[in-house]
Amino acid sequence: MSSPIIYDVAIIGGGAAGMMAAGTVAESGANIVLIEKNDRLGKKLLITGKGRCNVTNNDQDVKSFCDKFGSSGKFLYSSLYQFGVNDVINFFSKYGVKCKIERGNRVFPESDKAQDILNALIVFLRETSVNILLKSAVKSIKLEKNSIFKLLIEDGREIVSRRIIICTGGKSYPTTGSNGDGYKWIQDFGHSLVPLKPVLVSVKTKEKFVKDLQGLSLKNVKISIIQNDRKIDDRFGELLFTSQGLSGPIVLDLSKRISELLISGPVKIVLDFKPALDNKSLDLRILRDFKEQANKEYKNSLSMLLPKKLIPVIIDKSGINPVKPVNSITKDERKKLLHLLKEFSLTIDEVDGFSKAIITSGGINLKEITPTSMESKIVKNLFFAGEIIDLDGPTGGYNLQLAWSTARLAANNCLKGTINEKGKD
Ligand SMILES: Cc1cc2nc3c(=O)[nH]c(=O)nc-3n(C[C@H](O)[C@H](O)[C@H](O)COP(=O)(O)OP(=O)(O)OC[C@H]3O[C@@H](n4cnc5c(N)ncnc54)[C@H](O)[C@@H]3O)c2cc1C
Missing domain, CATH: 1.10.8.50 (Helicase, Ruva Protein; domain 3)
Structure with missing residues (x-):
């Protein structure tokens, strides 16, 4: 029997953060896999901004942007400095999606179609040759003695990877696939969870x-x-x-x-x-x-x-x-x-309740995550991005910017200290 592929990075969750993280890591030529439980990517993204996707907020000052997340908002400084509002606008523009600014600095695609934002991300994933596994709900994650993560998929398949980025979102609007699965795993890894609450309801x-x-x-x-x-x-x-x-x-x-x-x-x-x-x-x-x-x-x-x-x-x-x-x-x-x-x-x-909440407040305790890399302070080579962390912002594009920025930061750091060459580590 042939031995399983050992991926450089496995990204769990094909939402906003997961897609951005996957394409970004793959740009380095690493062998990566994006795992999504639904039969398609970005199900929640499609319903954002009432189907128009308020992709970010044109609040150009990083401090003012981060303050919108309350006293813990400074956690986002590194990720925002590294991939900020203009970077998001330029990223989508590169993929043919021009944006416009509306009342309250809300940024939307000119077409008013969330589908265009999703399409841009899908092209990004294609261009960077990301391996995508759909209909693959991760059931559990184990860290083996040789520091390799073993992911068990609900249908019995196993995925093996040296690093993982967990992007499974919160537990609001569970019909989109984001039902809080990731919280169980992070607690098994010894992380603490700030109590979850439905917000923006x-x-x-x-x-x-x-x-x-x-x-x-x-x-x-x-x-x-x-x-x-x-x-x-x-x-x-x-x-x-x-x-x-x-x-x-x-x-x-x-x-x-x-x-x-x-x-x-x-x-x-x-x-x-x-x-x-x-x-x-x-x-x-x-x-x-x-x-x-x-x-x-x-x-x-x-x-x-x-x-x-x-x-x-x-x-x-x-x-x-x-x-x-x-x-x-x-x-x-x-x-x-x-x-x-x-x-x-x-x-x-x-x-x-959660079924109608835009966002989940609470999540992985920020004290246990390195803000300059999004790596767990408890388990090496374990990274997080998106709504799963204990931060929630107001309406207006702030929460998607959090997803893009933290994903980019995790992706840019998860291979640091290694030889970013395909097949080698
Ligand atoms: C109705 C609505 C409107 C919104 N509008 C806006 C807006 O206009 N602007 C804005 O900034 N924010 C908006 N938000 C919030 C925004 O959608 C979230 O902040 C954002 O989607 C979070 O991205 P994420 O990648 O962290 O999580 P998600 O987008 O929730 O993605 C998580 C992904 O992980 C997958 N997953 C979960 N568990 C598993 C598992 N076990 N195995 C494999 N895959 C798994 C899920 O299926 C999902 O695809 C809105 C939210 C809602 C509900």
Whole structure:
């Protein structure tokens, strides 16, 4: 029986990080294999940015970029300096995918197609002659006495490699293949796991009437999160009503904080539908609208102020008789309306789970990874990249940049100190 191929590097997980890592290592001529459980690569990548793939964020300052990941963000300095935002944009441009910058510095392919980003990566893998094994779920990994990693595939095959890069992602949206498999193996290797939480998730409200607003997207609103009558945080931007609550970038970005707060009690979200106007200016605006429509019924008088879907809810909550002529609305009634527009309060029941989370927070403890190489401090020749590490950023392209940058760093370091020549080590 012929002895098995011993690969120089095995990369587990064919998502954003795994594909970038595989192509990069293969550029050195090393004998590598990319192992993916699905029957195709990049399943999650295809649904990013609602199918448009917000590939990075044009936040050019490395410190400011890393700060978006919180106090541990400095872990990313080396990877960002080595392969930053412009490198990502140039990489995809080299493969024919031009990018554009949108609101909030979000970078998307000009075509608005995540498929184009995936296609570029597939060409990269082809060009660098990466061996790709699809439909190959890794079940377990053993480190043999001769410092070789033995990977057992679910169907009984074995893959042998001198080094491995684990890029199996988090455990959010498990239908894409990222169901948390990698966490088991890293714990078997002696790594500790920072507890996992679903983040960048929608929130559910106690108030069921939100269902009537489902699909309503408001571009310029302010939300504040309140607990025990104390304002904890706020955001300005885009909000979306869902069948059970709220979503959209500003809610997703606050969802981690909300889920932490929910542990100690109820949380309120207060919506300001007119953040550009203070109370006095808004009152004048309402008065002006009412004057112009003096003979209309109240229920027909708000179309200049609010989107159609929101009007019945506001009418109902204001307690003002819907058929009352606008010119007989009292000052107190107008005050009630104004209060609703500036401080529309909803109570948060819970946040959605892993099945609908954009990102998993928690993961491999950063203290156990060398930030300048992405190598494990516990097991030599074991590397990590992507969402599996304990870092999560806000919406806006930050999380994919993390995947590209850490993958590149791991790939560029996993062969260091060896002869990068095919067949030799
Ligand atoms: C709906 C949605 C929208 C998003 N939109 C954006 C966006 O626009 N911009 C942004 O920056 N981020 C976005 N993200 C986050 C982004 O997708 C992730 O940060 C990124 O995909 C992480 O890359 P990764 O390679 O680490 O993991 P993944 O992309 O999750 O890839 C992991 C791969 O490993 C494979 N795998 C897992 N276990 C095994 C195993 N046992 N054997 C073999 N293979 C295995 C999986 O099948 C998967 O293909 C979005 C996420 C979601 C869910």
